[in-house]
Amino acid sequence: MSFIRAVKSEAGLTYEDLALLGKASRATYQRAASGRTLPRLETVQEILTLCGRKNLVADSERATQLWRNARCALRGTQNLPLPRPQFIADEAGMSRALRDLHQWAGSPSAGAIEAMSGPHRVPHTTAHRIIQGYALPRSERVLKSFLLACAAPPNTWSAWSDAFDRVATARTRRQTVGRTYELVHRLHLFKAVRKLTAGTDHPL
Incomplete structure (x- = not known):
């Protein structure tokens, strides 16, 4: 997800840093930001927290909406x-x-x-x-x-x-x-x- 990659880049953290600070592995965080698969929402929210976002509530709401849109498109339920x-x-x-x-x-x-x-x-x-x-x-x-x-x-x-x-x-x-x-x-x-x-x- 490009939003997650942008958040990580602004925080100046690597995937290794996220793995040291968070609960998941480096591969899990990298896969979540890749855009190739839809990550678990819990993983997305954790990345936002680890990156120390100032507007965490607003960013969390935006990430949730992006995740939900992607989930609906993946499931074909948007209509x-x-x-x-x-x-x-x-x-x-x-x-x-x-x-x-x-x-x-x-x-x-x-x-x-x-x-x-x-x-x-x-x-x-x-x-x-x-x-x-x-x-x-x-x-x-x-x-x-x-x-x-x-x-x-x-x-x-x-x-x-x-x-x-x-x-x-x-x-x-x-x-x-x-x-x-x-x-x-x-x-x-x-x-x-x-x-x-x-x-x-x-x-x-």
Whole structure:
């Protein structure tokens, strides 16, 4: 990536210097800057940190956007339609929409989602469960961090929040109905037992 090469050049560091200061090998850093393959986002972010950028936040945002664009081009997902959260009605719909958003964003790895999810990071284990359809965000804060990681346009966030509330309300209503059914069933069973045992010398 030319941006990474420029950052390294401005810092006056060699690949050997990066290897001494960082967590990866010289070959890993050189490969990340070569442009021949798409590096892990975590590696790109580490290079920025090692190079001591003054505007680290702005450079990190730019690098993330460049990485995301490259990832989408590599995956051929740059023309996929953006999910429409206003049509989400239940947990299955929310799960499908989040997975569609993940694909729209270029299908970043769970580790990349953790790295891109902002100050309230989504753990990679949680991200993995969401993108595999095994779980939903536990809170609206987790949802918003996931939206940030997947570069969902800010003007869609309120629709996602509304969808989250609808799903939570539907879940609560379903749980209430289930508990009510169980209580009514037990009451009818109790009455039936009393009717059968009425007038008998039951040992209980």
